[in-house]
Amino acid sequence: MAKVLMKGNEAFGAAAIKAGCKYFFGYPITPQNEIPEYMSRELPKIGGCFLQAESEIAAINMVYGASGAGVRVMTSSSSPGIALKQEGISYIASCELPCVIINVSRGGPGLGGIQPSQSDYFQNTRGGGNGDYRTPVYAPANLQEVIDMTMDAFDVADQYRIPVIISADGMIGQMMEPIEFKERTGRSLPSKEWAATGTNEEREPNSINSLYIVHEDLEKHNWKLDAKHKLIEENEVQYEMYQMKDAEFVVVAYGTTSRIVKSAIMDMKKEGLNVGLIRPKTLWPYPYKAFDEIPKSTKGILTVEMSTGQMIDDVKIGNNGRFPIHFLGSPGGSVPSPEMIAEKIKNILGGEKK
Amino acid sequence: MADHRFIISGFGGQGVMSMGMILAYAGMLEGKEVTWLPSYGPEMRGGTANCHVIISDKPISSPIVSKATSVVAMNLPSLTKFQDSLEDGGSIFINASLINIKPDRKNIKDYYISANDIAMQLQNSKIANMVMLGAIIKETGVVRIETVEKVLEKMFQGEKAKLIPVNKEALKKGEVLQN
Amino acid sequence: MKTIFEKTKGLTAKPFHYCPGCTHGIIHRITMEAIEELGMLGKAVGVAPVGCAVFAYEYFNCDSYEAAHGRAPAVATGVKRVHPDSLVFTYQGDGDLAAIGTGEIVQAAHRGEKITTIFVNNAIYGMTGGQMAPTTLIGQKATTAPYGRDEAHAGKPILVSEMMATIPGSAYIERVAVNTPANIRKAKKAIKKAFEIQRDGKGFSMIEVLSTCPTNWGLTPEDSLKWLEENLMPYYKLGVYKTPEGGANNG
Structure with missing residues (x-):
């Protein structure tokens, strides 16, 4: 079509x-x-x-x-x-x-x-x-x-x-x-034999x-x-792993923010920085198992949400204490820009305190 | 250029939304990746309306245009608001019928189109947006004018089909009126 | 031997859980008898409320729902819009319909939703233990109106049938009581009429039934009937408040 x-x-x-x-x-x-x-x-x-x-x-x-x-x-x-x-x-x-x-x-x-x-x-x-x-x-x-x-x-x-x-x-x-x-x-x-359709006096x-x-x-x-x-x-868990091979850093984002993160990842790649993305496509059930696939090369995780941090709870469960977790949020209705995300990651890798 | 990022802005009612939509539609017909993103809600009531359009050879990550390759200003507030969103070397298309100042920016290409005056010459005040669209297409080469004409034929059907010739005419007027 | 009374097929074998002297049982029976007599048990879908009649879905011998508090008319709307040929009714008490569910009942009538509501008004919250209802009379004591309902504090009792009759989408509105055999017969006739209105696609119908609550009124079953007659009936006047022709016939 x-x-x-x-x-x-x-x-x-x-x-x-x-x-x-x-x-x-x-x-x-x-x-x-x-x-x-x-x-x-x-x-x-x-x-x-x-x-x-x-x-x-x-x-x-x-x-x-x-x-x-x-x-x-x-x-x-x-x-x-x-x-x-x-x-x-x-x-x-x-x-x-x-x-x-x-x-x-x-x-x-x-x-x-x-x-x-x-x-x-x-x-x-x-x-x-x-x-x-x-x-x-x-x-x-x-x-x-x-x-x-x-x-x-x-x-x-x-x-x-x-x-x-x-x-x-x-x-x-x-x-x-x-x-x-x-x-x-x-x-x-399955058929819906439980439905309230009127019995027709047949059942x-x-x-x-x-x-x-x-x-x-x-x-x-x-x-x-x-x-x-x-x-x-x-x-029924669904998720996408994007640019995860040899990733030095991993971002977790879903929906709109995941699109922005992909832009940021491509920009950073041009500068020689390998960043990957875990994108949950189902938020429940949550793709906790995706975190088992994070490569050893990774130095940390950044959760990007248009909130003050809600999914980050699930990121912590999935991460299970393995990598340091950072957060970037925009809770007022503005969508974070690729530049903001790249800058945050570079700052973290440059030694910004968690 | 493989990546065209437009911010198209003006009063509500100037047809900025449909200008963007026609552009996106034409891009899709030419097999390109496209997104169209409007401003919405109270912003739409009486103030300046705008839409972001991206037409690209590659999948589009964010539909938000933070650095535009082209800004289209149909009224003065649009020029003031969005001239800084233009990347260096980008193009700004200014509706000279309603705007009598120049942008403050350097390193940009500026084009002046008297879109409303031309529309009035064609006896249809509503097609200023089509005049502007003709100019944009001519200058940026983002899509072919024939594709836009095809879009118009799909959009105006039945009763509205009679509007096709004047819209096409407006596009052509815009095409010759660059610089 | 001649059979002079038979339990309607419209009720299941499940024994009612109602208190002695409560008239819910009578209202259940006449509602389901009316449906059976119309030959529509196989098309009926009942929606039970939250309140004393919360288990009605176990007694109605037809397909049924248990709705959230006050929402029965919205649930009934969903069913009726999917199956326009079915006979859809809600069975709601005064807390459910006249307090938390006023929005749903008014708007269902406003849309002219082709459903029937049996509204049981006993002027008190029964299941939760005798709290004040919107229909509690002035001076009537309740566990949340220990000094009696005070008009200055809680307003006057709401007249639901009168209100519903003002809504253009209402096709048939009548208030009845089940305090005597004669009134029970009239109540059943009214309920049957309401179902016929629905069956014939004429619009929304509601029968308000004045009922008793001996437990929370603190009266014997017999005194409850007397109290209903002497207190509820003078304020909540019986009669037809709305017909499809627009007429009314009440005191």
């Missing part, structure tokens, strides 16, 4: 529809408004339903209803809106319902700003909902990955019966890049429920969810 030029937010919508998603429930918030706008334009054409809810809370509960009714469904929002959705995400996770949630992050806390930010790393990977649940989190760094990961997200959601989050930021949402829909090898997915009723009032039942339920999480950790 020929390449088309598309805005990131529209690419989320196009990929969802391509993946068979016909239902979308959302609420306006910058910088993701093109997603609901796109869905409101396209879903009626294919006999689907777009609904603008009265709040993010209502939207995620509509997703709960639609997912429980057995269809592919999506919602999107940005940071403060995702905060409101956390209650529903926890319920959906406990009920083991599949859905896809796009978080086109903006700066926080509170109302924050609308510029690109990665300060929702905890929100996305740890969640703000209650209980022992996890959500797979994809972090696209370019619009082709927006397409591929969104389509994968629906499959992963259905395969494991779990809400899947895609973590982007305003830059990914707003920029345009050529994309194409590639041939995909589909996964074999026992299904009930979509997260209440386990008997503590033994709740414990059993949680261990079942845990086993599923472990399976996902085993099978």
